[in-house]
Amino acid sequence: MGLGASGCGAGPGGGDVTLKVVAADYGDPGKPSSSQHYWDEAVERFEKENDGIRVDVTVLSWNDVEGEVADMVKAGEAPDIAQVGGYADYAAEGRLYSVSELLSIPTHANLVPALARAGEVGRTQYGLPFASSTRVLFYNKKLFADAGLDPEKPPQTWKQLQKAAQALDAAGVKHPYGLPLGREEAQGESMMWMLGGGAGITDQVGTYTLDAPENVATFTWLRDELVGKGLTGPGAPADLDRKDVFEAFGRGEVGMLNGHPTLVEPAQKAKIDYGTAPLPGRSEPAGSTMGVADWIMGFKENGHRKEIGAFLDFLFQDEQHYEFMDRYGLIPVTMSASDKMLADSRNKELRPFLRALGEAEFYPLNKVSWPDVSQEIRKRVGGAVAEGGDPAAVLDGLQRGAEEREAAAREASE
Structure with a gap:
């Protein structure tokens, strides 16, 4: 009709x-x-x-x-x-x-x-x-200024983000960059970094691409250049939930994090002088963000x-x-x-x-397999950036699991 x-x-x-x-x-x-x-x-x-x-x-x-x-x-x-x-x-x-x-x-x-x-x-x-x-980068302007950073020039690339995090760390900021890869919403934080690295959870035709070389490189960079250098704060990112890092931002303990609109009101109530910017990418601002x-x-x-x-x-x-x-x-x-x-x-x-x-x-919400795949990402992806973690192995395991669930969903629909 x-x-x-x-x-x-x-x-x-x-x-x-x-x-x-x-x-x-x-x-x-x-x-x-x-x-x-x-x-x-x-x-x-x-x-x-x-x-x-x-x-x-x-x-x-x-x-x-x-x-x-x-x-x-x-x-x-x-x-x-x-x-x-x-x-x-x-x-x-x-x-x-x-x-x-x-x-x-x-x-x-x-x-x-x-x-x-x-x-x-x-x-x-x-x-x-x-x-x-949608998601953007939030940053604490006061902490930037205290660390000798220009509060009107947020990072646009991963290298700039790392340098800003190093300055914030040297200034005593508890979480220079808040990286919540705990079970609450690890799939969201992961997707934002994947997009900045030039890939994503799926490709343009909807095929899962969790183990794409670009994604392996993204998590390797996170492990070695951010987490491994102590720039994400105390504790493992796999144990940090989004809710916790949002609350820490409201206490003035986080220099930078990826956030969504619901962070605006609590940040204002806490009188945090914050700024927002597009998500940084590997060599330029990310071409897209997560919606x-x-x-x-x-x-x-x-x-x-x-x-x-x-x-x-x-x-x-x-x-x-x-x-x-x-x-x-x-x-x-x-x-x-x-x-x-x-x-x-x-x-x-x-x-x-x-x-x-x-x-x-x-998110690939048009896939019946996505809820199960999302749960597996929440459980396992934090291990990719842990000390001694193997991003290629973790993402390969997630990819194989996603393909199995997708095949099962197709078979059930036939």
Whole structure:
């Protein structure tokens, strides 16, 4: 069915329908910051404009929402709409409407292209980006100045980063560069360094490339030139989680780290004089950064395609979409809302993340094998930079495991 016929521009019809929506909470459940307040307000506006459609939204913590949706699907009680962290397994099982079956043409065309592509499985988009973020280098300007470094000239290359880390180390900074390769998000830190080294987790056609020569060289450099020289602080990077290094940055104990937009507010509250810059690369600034998106999708089970499309079209209009992104310090996924945020002086701290979005690379969320591969990276990649670690062996093991899981996923889908 073509876009013109499949979009919801003509409006839903056919009697009263109640949409069941399950969404993740970006605030604190049960408190004024809970996302439930946003959804309640949005639903009230939508129902006033759309007779015959009722919307019932359940907001759950990130600790619970993925499992709750999975249990509902397994029990044959899938929600009409789910807003969670991934979509590939449901798409592979044929449970989802494609985005072109749901959105009107103007709304679909307004999605940031890089994010729309990240929601594709087999060149068909099933995952609809809901919120996004990118990564940049954060650095403590005061610590730079105290170490004799120009606080307006952050490093652009790995060599410059190493020299800055050496100066910070000599000045007594606890973590000259914070390298969190612990289990919380080692796959993210790894991907950023891989991109800076000229490769990545997958290639342009989606094949796993964890053991690429460029990646081996990247982790060898990290082991020898950063970790081995004592420039990442006390303890092994494999034991350092992102949460820990973010908190240490807020205490003024970290000179540099890779961070995302949620680091902005706590850094400001802690009165850290920080700067941001593109991720450094091997010999020049990295050509791309890592992007992350949360996803929203429509399930076929209850047959409410038109009603689902109507509600999603409503959510991605600027009034609703920008309000949510502005409330929680997230990056919009539509071009019009992105332009609005770039022009909004209240969100000037988010501009570097917005500008990076167009060239961002995303996790291979279109792969059913990715959750298992990601878990293995979290468990094992820190060993590549340990004293005596063997980057080639670690990455080769991860690559073989990824290929096995990918083959198993393909076999299961046939």
